[in-house]
Amino acid sequence: MAQILTLNAGSSSIKFALFDANTLDEPVRGQVEGLGTHPRLSARTANGEETDKNLEDGTVGDHASALKAILALIEASLSDVHIEAVGHRVVHGGLDYAAPVVIDAERLADLETLIPLAPLHQPYNLSGIRAAEAAFPDSMQVACFDTAFHRHHPWVNDTYALPPKFYDEGIRRYGFHGLSYEYVIQTLQQIAPTHAAGRVVVSHLGNGASMCAIQGGQSVGSTMGFTALDGLPMGTRCGQLDPGVVLYLMMEKGLSASEIETLLYTDSGLKGLSGLSNDMRELEAAGTPQARRAIDYFVFRIRRELGAMAAILAGLDALVFCGGIGENAWRIRECVCQNFGWLGLELDETLNRAGETIVSSRRSRVRVFIIRTNEELMIARHTAAKREAAGHSIVVA
Numbered sequence: 001m002a003q004i005l006t007l008n009a010g011s012s013s014i015k016f017a018l019f020d021a022n023t024l025d026e027p028v029r030g031q032v033e034g035l036g037t038h039p040r041l042s043a044r045t046a047n048g049e050e051t052d053k054n055l056e057d058g059t060v061g062d063h064a065s066a067l068k069a070i071l072a073l074i075e076a077s078l079s080d081v082h083i084e085a086v087g088h089r090v091v092h093g094g095l096d097y098a099a100p101v102v103i104d105a106e107r108l109a110d111l112e113t114l115i116p117l118a119p120l121h122q123p124y125n126l127s128g129i130r131a132a133e134a135a136f137p138d139s140m141q142v143a144c145f146d147t148a149f150h151r152h153h154p155w156v157n158d159t160y161a162l163p164p165k166f167y168d169e170g171i172r173r174y175g176f177h178g179l180s181y182e183y184v185i186q187t188l189q190q191i192a193p194t195h196a197a198g199r200v201v202v203s204h205l206g207n208g209a210s211m212c213a214i215q216g217g218q219s220v221g222s223t224m225g226f227t228a229l230d231g232l233p234m235g236t237r238c239g240q241l242d243p244g245v246v247l248y249l250m251m252e253k254g255l256s257a258s259e260i261e262t263l264l265y266t267d268s269g270l271k272g273l274s275g276l277s278n279d280m281r282e283l284e285a286a287g288t289p290q291a292r293r294a295i296d297y298f299v300f301r302i303r304r305e306l307g308a309m310a311a312i313l314a315g316l317d318a319l320v321f322c323g324g325i326g327e328n329a330w331r332i333r334e335c336v337c338q339n340f341g342w343l344g345l346e347l348d349e350t351l352n353r354a355g356e357t358i359v360s361s362r363r364s365r366v367r368v369f370i371i372r373t374n375e376e377l378m379i380a381r382h383t384a385a386k387r388e389a390a391g392h393s394i395v396v397a
């Protein structure tokens with residue numbers, strides 16, 4: 001039996017999923033979290049059991065050792081393990097990578113030059129690739145980029161109003177969460193092909209959050225820009241911010257670049273506004289004035305971007321919610337969709353509270369969907385396609 005392993009390596013975690021290379025059935029999925037502090041391995045294994053293992057015996061400290069623990073779990077769970085290809089989530093593909101690529105030494109070096117564009121993600125994504133190369137020297141390594149889905153934005157949505165030399169150097173609106181958007185639009189093509197071919201806004205609302213305007217299946221706009229900091233407020237990231245604030249903090253308040261980085265990436269967003277938590281469930285449960293204000297701002301920015309995206313698309317046929325908040329938080333969906341009757345958008349309260357796939361009312365012109373995103377399956381599909389191109393026969397589900 002041949003398998004495809006997908007890896008999403010972050011600063012202190014590796015998320016993984018194992019797929020049958022021929023059917024793309026997924027027998028094992030899990031993650032190592034707490035790398036560098038209190039490592040744990042949790043997973044759903046082949047027989048459907050949940051496992052949660054403390055890895056604090058000192059042997060697991062980096063991506064390479066975490067991958068060994070993952071492999072040991074996979075081998076204990078399946079009798080016949082032969083990982084032929086490993087698909088990696090890579091946050092930034094820069095100007096050149098508009099599609100997944102098979103990794104070789106030259107490409108890995110090329111992707112390293114993009115680290116300054118995504119300093120909090122890219123180095124760890126690449127160290128995941130190096131760890132997988134060492135663990136599976138005979139397997140194909142495939143990099144799948146979060147920016148790729150957005151690489152064909154029209155120029156007005158790709159540029160900032162800076163002198164063109166900066167655009168030429170790569171200071172552009174890249175957009176992220178592309179693997180999620182690609183999966184969602186492929187799913188929408190299956191369940192509602194007419195809507196998928198029209199004007200669609202997808203709201204990926206998780207700990208990271210962004211929205212994407214899609215026309216005819218192609219991304220034409222994203223709330224995220226040069227980095228994954230722009231747009232919606234997130235768990236700990238600030239979202240849209242006047243660049244003058246950064247100048248003021250530096251020049252008048254004397255904050256260093258790294259202090260500002262920490263403020264904007266890890267101390268802002270829902271956590272910063274509420275002073276309580278980055279976790280939407282905790283904020284909803286807390287019900288304090290600060291928690292409510294954080295939620296109000298989150299909803300307000302989503303509504304504002306939805307209006308802007310409907311304007312760019314010259315109307316709207318479908319709105320899709322995905323991500324941990326988008327898929328599970330019915331109150332947030334309800335608040336986001338309130339008073340959008342002028343756009344022809346109306347939720348069905350009961351369907352929305354029940355978390356059905358279609359949650360708009362019968363008379364809503366805009367159809368509203370909840371689609372559970374699956375970035376791992378998207379990476380597996382891309383990796384399977386590369387494996388097939390390399391000469392292996394494959395039946396992709």
Ligand code: AMP
Nearest residue numbers: 206207208279280281323324325328329
């Ligand atoms: P993700 O990054 O996609 O895993 O999403 C994480 C976010 O989803 C966190 O803010 C969670 O609190 C939120 N979330 C997950 N389940 C629920 C739920 N049932 N109600 C509200 N928020 C939820």
